[in-house]
Amino acid sequence: MYLSHKKTIVFITGAFVSHSSWEEWIIYFENKGYKVVAPPWVNKNETSENLRSEHPNSKIALVSLNSLMDYYTEIIGKLPEKPILIGHSYGGLLVQLLIQKEIGSAGICINSLPPKNISIFSFSFYKTIWKPLSFFSPIEKTYLMPFKKWQHLFTNKMSFEEQKNSYEKFIIPESKKVLRDIFFNGAKIDFKKSHNPLLFLSGSADNFSTVSMQYSNFKNYKNLHSVTSYKRFEDKNHFAIGQENWKNIAEYIANWLEKESLN
Numbered sequence: 001m002y003l004s005h006k007k008t009i010v011f012i013t014g015a016f017v018s019h020s021s022w023e024e025w026i027i028y029f030e031n032k033g034y035k036v037v038a039p040p041w042v043n044k045n046e047t048s049e050n051l052r053s054e055h056p057n058s059k060i061a062l063v064s065l066n067s068l069m070d071y072y073t074e075i076i077g078k079l080p081e082k083p084i085l086i087g088h089s090y091g092g093l094l095v096q097l098l099i100q101k102e103i104g105s106a107g108i109c110i111n112s113l114p115p116k117n118i119s120i121f122s123f124s125f126y127k128t129i130w131k132p133l134s135f136f137s138p139i140e141k142t143y144l145m146p147f148k149k150w151q152h153l154f155t156n157k158m159s160f161e162e163q164k165n166s167y168e169k170f171i172i173p174e175s176k177k178v179l180r181d182i183f184f185n186g187a188k189i190d191f192k193k194s195h196n197p198l199l200f201l202s203g204s205a206d207n208f209s210t211v212s213m214q215y216s217n218f219k220n221y222k223n224l225h226s227v228t229s230y231k232r233f234e235d236k237n238h239f240a241i242g243q244e245n246w247k248n249i250a251e252y253i254a255n256w257l258e259k260e261s262l263n
Helices: 019-031 048-053 065-077 090-100 123-133 147-154 160-170 176-183 211-219 246-259
Strands: 008-012 035-037 084-088 106-110 198-203 228-233
Touching: 008 019, 008 065, 008 090, 019 035, 019 160, 019 246, 048 160, 065 090, 065 176, 084 090, 090 106, 090 176, 090 198, 106 246, 147 160, 198 211, 198 246, 211 228, 228 246
Parallel strands: 008 035, 008 084, 084 106, 106 198, 198 228
Antiparallel strands: none
């Protein structure tokens, strides 16, 4: 399998969830001949249960956008070639920033959080993220998303049993600092700069990072000599990578990579 001519894929996890959320995606793309890695975020290389047991006083609280960028830059630098980057949610924003640094051969952003310099006219987004940001609570303590928010923001359109099982399997405490950092210059994109191919994917049922946010992110890229693509999926929620029929998204990505000769 690893003698395949196909490229390496680096899966980049989003905030609030464990890197184990890519388990089925790893199998899918390995079966297509790709070499695949899905490293956990800094200070998150433990089970979800163990990480939750450390909440709220956790080393996770130290994680910042800059530390994640340095971390993934180091990982990618050790690979024999520039990999394909596939990121979900906050991981999608990281993909954009890493592609901007010219260290990925292509980037796929699934329900990406917006970069700093996109105007967001969404009261619901700011309302949603206000509590995790917690500007009036200690930054050295982590935030653990309540189950009700998980239901509404990530796993709407899923059965109660699916919501509960996914919460117990994947939810982990999150750094408040890493969430605040999306509003500072480290999360800024130069939309006029040439870049390797980017694909933005959105879900019509995403209550957290809405279709309009994804489309605005996509449309802001202005370099006519660079490939920038967009696809909207119907009835997909924010946690689309773990939703029923997630393979529809994976298949679309695989076909896009083939079409753009990026495999």
